[in-house]
Amino acid sequence: MDVDESTGGTVAGAALTGELRTTDGGAVVCALHGDLDLDGVGAARALFARAAAERPALLAVDLSGVGFCDSSGLNLLLQLRLDAQRDGFALRIAAPPAQLRRLLEITGATAVLAPVDSLEAALA
Numbered sequence: 001m002d003v004d005e006s007t008g009g010t011v012a013g014a015a016l017t018g019e020l021r022t023t024d025g026g027a028v029v030c031a032l033h034g035d036l037d038l039d040g041v042g043a044a045r046a047l048f049a050r051a052a053a054e055r056p057a058l059l060a061v062d063l064s065g066v067g068f069c070d071s072s073g074l075n076l077l078l079q080l081r082l083d084a085q086r087d088g089f090a091l092r093i094a095a096p097p098a099q100l101r102r103l104l105e106i107t108g109a110t111a112v113l114a115p116v117d118s119l120e121a122a123l124a
Contacts, residue, residue, distance in 0.1 A: 016040030018047040020054075027058040027123055033065035036073030036100075044073070048080050056089050060122040063115075064095035069103055081112055094122035 016034035023029060028051045034040055051059050061080070066073075077093065084091035093115040096104060104110045116122050 016043045018044060020047060020051055022054070022056075023123060025123070026056065027060055028054055028056040029060045029062055029119065029123075031062040031065060034067060036063075036066050036069040036076070038070065038072045041072045041076045044076055048076070048083075052083060052087055052089070055087070058090045058092065058123075059084065060092045060094050060119060062094045062119045062122075063100055064097065064119070066097060066100055069096075069100045073100075074103055074107060074109060077113060078109060092116060092122035094119045 016032060016036060016039070018030060018032045021029050021031075030047055030051050032044060032047075036044055048059075048061075059080075061077070063069075081091055091113075093113045095118050096115050101110075101115065104113060104115060
């Protein structure tokens with residue numbers, strides 16, 4: 001996994017890349033691109049840890065670029081929710097594609113992750 005500090009915090013793993021940015025309002029946006037599966041969770045975990053270390057009031061996870069998510073990716077999102085509760089920041093899951101939204105629905109994870117349709121809605 002490579003972390004590029006010069007570009008505002010990109011992370012690349014085998015099947016997933018991601019980037020962090022801070023909005024003018026102080027929220028941290030974590031955008032993921034690729035597959036959030038067993039091969040990609042390491043890169044996502046590293047990115048989430050860097051985001052949480054910034055102690056944001058809000059962390060918005062933009063999933064619009066995720067092509068596939070398996071149980072390891074789902075587990076990571078659920079763990080991030082617990083980390084957010086423990087560390088005192090709000091977590092919003094934004095723009096999950098159809099496959100990921102279906103995974104959240106059939107597992108009941110929508111009840112605790114409460115995904116919204118867009119990054120804009122997550123930041124509102």
